[in-house]
Amino acid sequence: MTAIAVDRRQFLITTGVVAGGMALALSPAEAATTAAPPLPWAPDAAQGYEFTPWIEIAPDSTVTVRVPNPESGNGTMTQMAMNVAEELGCSWKDIRVEIASINRNYAENHVYTKGSLPFFGGHGTDKVRMAHTMRLGAAARERLKAAAAARWSVPASEITAAESMLTHAASKRSLRYGEVAAEAAKTSLLAEPELKPQAEWTLLGKASPAKLSIPAIANGTAVYGIDVKLPGMVHAALKQVPVMGGRLKSFKADAVKHMPGVRAVIAIDPANSRKSPIKDETSFGLKGTTEVQHAVAVIADHFWQAKMALEALPVEWDLGSGTHYRDQTDIYQGMRSIRDTGEGKVVLKKGDVAAASGKRVVEAEYLSPYGENAVMEPLGGTVLVTADTCEVWCATQDTMQAFWVSVDETGLAPAQVKIHGTAMGGNFGRRTQAEDIRMAVAVARQYPGVPVKTIWTREEMFRQGRYRTPISTRFRAVLDDATGLPQAVSGDLCFAGDRPLFQLTQGYADPPYFNSGAIPNVNLTTINFPVHILNGAYRGPCFNSNAFITETFIDECAYAAGIDPVQYRLSLLAKWEKPWSDVLKLAAEKAGWGQKLPRGEGLGIAITNWPMATIPHFGSTMATVARVAVSKDGTVAVKRIDIAFDCGKVANADAVRAQIEGGTLFGLNMTLNEEVTIKNGAIVEGNYDEYPMLRMGDSLPEIHIHFEALSGHDRFDLMGELPVGPIGPAVGNAIYSATGKRLRATPFRKQDLSWT
C-alpha cells in the first residue's frame, strides 16, 4: 500500500453489515443446503459407507467416486469413474462423481494425490492413474464379496459381483451392493486383489458413456464457480491496473459510496499477501503469474450495483514501465532482435550444421502472437474470511494451486483454509495459476465475516490474461542435392516473457525429423525477451505455436525440393517408429491426397506429437489434413478435415472423438482469428466483438476422425492439447497449395490471401 498514503480501511463503507463484526460460521453442510443439488464438491470429512476416501457406497447402491482432477469438459471425472466401475462391477447408472476435497487430501496424508494428480492437465487419466483407480475399485469389490460371504457363510470365492449385484449361484442368493455396504466398508483384505486382464474389460475400451456432468448442465442445475450461493453473500466487481506491473495511485470512494447497494470500495495491492506459514506444495509456485495485480474493487449487495459503482469510480493509475511498448510490433521487433543475436541457448545439437552444403537453401521466419484463452465462464471465486479461517468456493483446474494460493494470501495455517471446487466453464490452462482465486481472497479479506463473490467481467478477462506465449522463430535448411531432404537445419527461437514455465520447446526441438537421424546436422536455440505482459498456459503451451512453425517450415522444404509433402515427411520419418508413418498415410489417404482440385482449392497436411515426440510409444501423435477453398478476394473456407491419430489405445472412444472435434475447432480459431494486440503496454481487445470466435454460421469444416491408425500399444494417452497443433499448419499448407501464398504468421484473417 505504499502508493496510497492512507489506510485502505478508511474506505470501508459499512451499510447494514458491520464489516468484520458478523460471525457467519458457515459449515460446508449449511452451505450445501443453499445451492441447487447436486453439489459438485465433496464434503471435507468422511461420511457414509466409505471404502476409501475415493469411494462411498450408499444403502441404495449409489456409488460416489471422489476425483481430485476437476472436470472441465473433457470427461476426466467420468473417465476416473469408469476406471473404478470397471473393477468394482457396479452398474454404470449407480455411479456419480464429486470433486475430491483437497482439505482431506491435506489432512489425510495426500490420500487423493498419491497415485493421482491434484489438477486437471495432461496425463491426468493416463495408464498409471488408470491402474491406481482400478485398484481402488477392485479392493472395494472384494470387500463387498467378503461381507456377503460372511452374511451367507459361504466362501467369498463363490460369489460373483456384477451390475451392483453380489450373487451366490449355488444357493441362488443375491444382494445389491448397498445392502452390504455398511459391513463391507468395515472389512479389510489380507491382500490387494489382482486387476482383471484387459480382455475381460466390459466398460473400458468397450463403452462410451457420455459425461456424468451433462444432465445437470442441460437442466441448468450445474454449479459453476460463478453460481455459488451462500447466505448473506455480497458481490464484488473488479478493475485491475490496465498495464500489468503498474500501480494504483488513487481513487475517490466518496463519489460512489452513496450508490444503491454499495458496501465498500477497496484497494488491492500484491504486497499485502501475508505469505504461507509453511512450504507450499503447488504445481506453479506462488510468484509472478499466480500473484494479483494492483486493483480496485467495489463490494455491493448485487453484482450489477458493484459494476455500476465501479464504472463511476474515479481512479488514477501509475501505469508503470510497460507503457514503453507502443504496440505489439515493438515487442515482436524486440523478439526478432534478440533472437538474431546468436546468444540463444542450444536446446538440440546433432552433427555440424556448418559442414553441410547444397545448392538449395530454405530460410524463413515465423511468428505466433499473443492470444487469450477466452474461457466462457469468467474467472473469480466466492470467499468467506474470518479472523482465523478462509473458505473458498471456486472453479479451478488445479485445486492444490487454489488451496496454497489461498493459504499464501491469508497467511493462515493450511488446516484453517478450505477449498470447494465447482464445475468449470472451460480452462484450456487459464485456471491453472489461481491468481483469480487469490484476487477473490484478497477482496474478501477486506470484508471479513461475509461471503464475497468476485466476478471478472469479460473485459477484465481479455485484458488481464495469462496469455499464449508469442514465439518468433527463424529456420534455415540446407537441402541435400541428391535427395532433397535437409542435410542441416538451424533454428533460432525467441519467446516473449521471462517465465521458463511457459517457454516450452515441444514441437520445435522434439520432432523425429531432428532427432531420429533423418537430418544429420541440427542446431536449435532458444532465448527469451522479457516483457511485462504475463504469459500462462494456453492449451498445448508453446506447442500450439511450435507445431505451426515447424510443420510449415518442413512443408516449405518439401516444395523447395519438388517432392510431395506427404512423401517428403514419410522420408523424414523413415528412421522413426512406424505409427507416425501409419498416422500420416491414413490421414492422407482418407482425405484423398493427390486428387486433382479446382483452382483456389488445396490440401495441406501436418503431423505432431504431444507432449514429447522424442520418446517412442509416448504421448499422442496426430496427422491432420485440411482441404480449403480460397476465393479470389482472399476469403478462406476450410471445407473438410481428416484426422488420424495414435494414442496407443482408447478407453472411451466418444470422449476421444469429442476432444479431437473440439480441439481441432479451437486450433482452427487460434490460427484463423486469434491475436490480442497492445497499445501503450495495455491489451486492446476487451470482448468477443474484438476477438472473433468461430460460430456455427462460419462455414465450419466437416471433421472426419479415423481410428484405424491406433497402434494398440498399451497406453491410453492424452488427447486434450494435441489437436490444436496440426490443424493450423495443415490449413496454412493447404492455403499455399491453393494460392501459392505462404503464411508464416497467425492469425490468417489479418493477412491478404487474395489471388489472381
Add this chain to the structure above:
Amino acid sequence: MEEDTVDTVSFTVNGQPQRVEAYSSTPLLWVLRDHLGMTGTKYGCGIAQCGACTVHVNGEAVRSCQLPLSGLAGADVTTIEGLAAHGGETLQRLWAEMNVPQCGYCQAGMLMAAADLLKNKPKPSDADIDTAITNICRCGTYPRIRAAIKRAAGVAA
C-alpha cells in the same frame, strides 16, 4: 449512471410471478442470477455477443444481458430451469445422449436458442441452424449441437 432510478417491476419466470426491486438498468441476466437466485442463465460477455445468457421472453429467444428490468413489466420469461416444461425435454435428453456439452457453460444458452429455432422451424435446414444459433462455444461442440438439433427435429444428419 447517477440518474439511474430504482424500479419495482412484476413479471413471470417459468410461470411463477416475480416482483423485483433494483436499478431500472439491471439486465434481466442479473435479475435472474442475483435477485431471483436462478443461476442456470449464464454471464459470458454482457454485450450480446456470446449468447450464454439466452432466455425466452414472451416466447422469443433474447439475450438477457441486453434487456433491462425497466422493460420487463408483465413479461413472460422462460429460463433453462423451465425449459423441460416448455417443450425442451427432447433437446435436453439428446444433449446428454449425444454427449454434446464439454465444459457446458454455454449450453444453457445453446439449448434455449435451439428450442426457439425448433418452435419456429420444426424441420430446420443447415442454413436455418446457422442463422439461428449464433452463440459462442469455446470448447467447439458445434458439430454435436447441429447433430442433436437435427435428431430432435427428425431431419437427416
